[in-house]
Each structure stands twice: as C-alpha cells, then as structure tokens.
Amino acid sequence: MTNEPSTLLRCLVADDEPPARDELVWVLSRIPGVEVVGAAASAAETIQLVQSTAPDAIFLDIHMPGAHGLDLCQTLRQLPHAPAVVLVTAYSQFAVEAFATEAVDYVLKPFAEERIAQAVARIRARRGTPTSTPDALGRILAALEATRQEICRSGARVPVESGGRILLLAPQEILFCRCADKCIIIHDRDGAYPAYGAVSLDRLETQLTPYGFFRAHRTFLVNLQHVRAYSPWEGGRYVLVMDDEARTEITVSRLQAQEFKRRLQVLI
Structure with a gap:
C-alpha cells in the first residue's frame, strides 16, 4: 500500500523581493504533488519557517537580508531535518561555490516554469540518495550551462x-x-x-x-x-x-x- 503523504513535496520559498517570491510560489503551486508551506523574506524568517514547517525543500535566493544565501545553506545543513536546497538567483558567479553547500540545483533568474519543474524532479530523484561532491559540482555546472544557453536563445532585448x-x-x-x-x-x-x-x-x-x-x-x-x-x-x-x-x-x-x-x- 502506498503511503500517499510521502509523495507530497513540501516546499518553502525564500526571497527578499516580493515579485520574485510571489512568482516562485505561483510556479511551484502549479506543479502536481508540490505544496508550498511558506514564504520568507529574510534569513531569520527563513530559519524560523524551516524549524516550524519542516519543509522537504527550500528554494532560496542568494542575496537575503541578514545572511548570504551560501552561508544560510551551511546553517540549514546543521538542522536535524535539513531540507534540500535549490538556489534561485540572478548571479551566476556563485555556481562553483554552491556545490560545497550540497545544493541540489542552481537556477538562474529569469527562469521558466519548466526549469523549476526540472529542479523539483531532481529533488524527488535525490530523496534518500546521498550525492558525492564531484557529482554535485558536475550537476550544478551542467544546469548552469543549460540555463545560460536557454537565456542566449531567448532573444532578450x-x-x-x-x-x-x-x-x-x-x-x-x-x-x-x-x-x-x-x-x-x-x-x-x-x-x-x-x-x-x-x-x-x-x-x-x-x-x-x-x-x-x-x-x-x-x-x-x-x-x-x-x-x-x-x-x-x-x-x-x-x-x-x-x-x-x-x-x-x-x-x-x-x-x-x-x-x-x-x-x-x-x-x-
């Protein structure tokens, strides 16, 4: 018999910019099997919500008031039930450092709905499966390159x-x-x-x-x-x-x- 609650992916969104935060909440809420349990606007609020809601995953912006996103990742790793982390940011230069925080994925803004769905799929695939540091680095760099190519094809002006x-x-x-x-x-x-x-x-x-x-x-x-x-x-x-x-x-x-x-x- 399938334990239905275990298939639900409970996600938290952390971004200090309301438009970006609201968009990410909306995109995640449209993905089947995903529940958004909260949205935070600062590092302190993020930690508080992680402790109170125990999410399976957090979509985290790099630049948050109160702490750098990479430092916040390190803090979250110390929690008893640390959530999987997806870094969502406009800053590509932190991708190489992100693997050290064991981030599951690294998504560049502006993002497409399909890119967020891909990150969710990676979280689900990883649940309960340890990932080595070289694998994590390779995955993040590959995702970053794919996003860059997508941006170049977008024809932005x-x-x-x-x-x-x-x-x-x-x-x-x-x-x-x-x-x-x-x-x-x-x-x-x-x-x-x-x-x-x-x-x-x-x-x-x-x-x-x-x-x-x-x-x-x-x-x-x-x-x-x-x-x-x-x-x-x-x-x-x-x-x-x-x-x-x-x-x-x-x-x-x-x-x-x-x-x-x-x-x-x-x-x-």
Missing part, C-alpha cells in the same frame, strides 16, 4: 530611445549602463542612449547579470566581456578600461572590489 525611435539592443551589444541625472544611459559601440521607460539600474542589474554584467559602482553596470584592461587603484579599488573607441574608464568601488575579483576568477 533592452529598449532604448534614439531619434524618436525605440532601438532594441541585445545584451552582448551593451558595453555599460550608467546613472545620469535620474536617467539611465546605455552605451554600445555606436553611442549612448536613454533607456526607454521607467527603469532603474537595480532592475537592469537583475535582468543583465545572467549575461555577464557586473555592478561596478552604484552608478555603473558593466558588461565584463567588454573590459579590455583593469588596474588596482587607491583605497582598494580598481579602474576598468572598456574596449570602446574612447577607452572609457570606470571605477570599481571598494565595496565591490572583492566581488570583482571573484567574477574575474569565474571568467578565467
């Missing part, structure tokens, strides 16, 4: 204004984006254009990070594929030289310097 028209720029065409007088200016090899519509640099960062963009400074978002050179600068900062005709120089803030070095290691 960034709309900008030019001479009364709306141009659609592919992410790989964009050199960098900057804030200027409460306006977002987007640069490619042909010039600079105001972003079309109400858009913030934070929103662009979320959308473009999977394409290799990096927030060098609070006012600059840089496509790392178009960085020609860089050099250390005073105060623990760096200066980037872009590969445009003007060889534009962009400063990496001290707060972002460590992240810049991490991203370089991934690219190399």
Whole structure:
C-alpha cells in the first residue's frame, strides 16, 4: 500500500523581493504533488519557517537580508531535518561555490516554469540518495550551462530611445549602463542612449547579470566581456578600461572590489 503523504513535496520559498517570491510560489503551486508551506523574506524568517514547517525543500535566493544565501545553506545543513536546497538567483558567479553547500540545483533568474519543474524532479530523484561532491559540482555546472544557453536563445532585448525611435539592443551589444541625472544611459559601440521607460539600474542589474554584467559602482553596470584592461587603484579599488573607441574608464568601488575579483576568477 502506498503511503500517499510521502509523495507530497513540501516546499518553502525564500526571497527578499516580493515579485520574485510571489512568482516562485505561483510556479511551484502549479506543479502536481508540490505544496508550498511558506514564504520568507529574510534569513531569520527563513530559519524560523524551516524549524516550524519542516519543509522537504527550500528554494532560496542568494542575496537575503541578514545572511548570504551560501552561508544560510551551511546553517540549514546543521538542522536535524535539513531540507534540500535549490538556489534561485540572478548571479551566476556563485555556481562553483554552491556545490560545497550540497545544493541540489542552481537556477538562474529569469527562469521558466519548466526549469523549476526540472529542479523539483531532481529533488524527488535525490530523496534518500546521498550525492558525492564531484557529482554535485558536475550537476550544478551542467544546469548552469543549460540555463545560460536557454537565456542566449531567448532573444532578450533592452529598449532604448534614439531619434524618436525605440532601438532594441541585445545584451552582448551593451558595453555599460550608467546613472545620469535620474536617467539611465546605455552605451554600445555606436553611442549612448536613454533607456526607454521607467527603469532603474537595480532592475537592469537583475535582468543583465545572467549575461555577464557586473555592478561596478552604484552608478555603473558593466558588461565584463567588454573590459579590455583593469588596474588596482587607491583605497582598494580598481579602474576598468572598456574596449570602446574612447577607452572609457570606470571605477570599481571598494565595496565591490572583492566581488570583482571573484567574477574575474569565474571568467578565467
């Protein structure tokens, strides 16, 4: 006789951004055999809900108020009934580190419903089955590469204004984006254009990070594929030289310097 409750996968969602959190809850709730038992907006709330609801799995954003997602994974591993963890984030550079936390999967935003269903299938396949570290690393890197290919095939475009028209720029065409007088200016090899519509640099960062963009400074978002050179600068900062005709120089803030070095290691 089948024990029906054991087939139900009880999931918790943890993301500090309400739209992303709500979307993930909605997508999971549409998958047969999945029950969403809660949604958290901070690291503290995540731990509290894990302890009170004892979920089978948690879909966790990397950047959570109160703790980094990878650190939170390590904390969850110490719990008596640790849930399986799927990292859901816009930041691809943490994939190699994620395997050390024994994460089941690593999903890049923006995600398709099919990608979340695939992560659920992996959780179910793994239940009760130990996974070696090399296997975990290989699985995460393979999933990351598949997601990158899916993103490249998506045909995403960034709309900008030019001479009364709306141009659609592919992410790989964009050199960098900057804030200027409460306006977002987007640069490619042909010039600079105001972003079309109400858009913030934070929103662009979320959308473009999977394409290799990096927030060098609070006012600059840089496509790392178009960085020609860089050099250390005073105060623990760096200066980037872009590969445009003007060889534009962009400063990496001290707060972002460590992240810049991490991203370089991934690219190399």
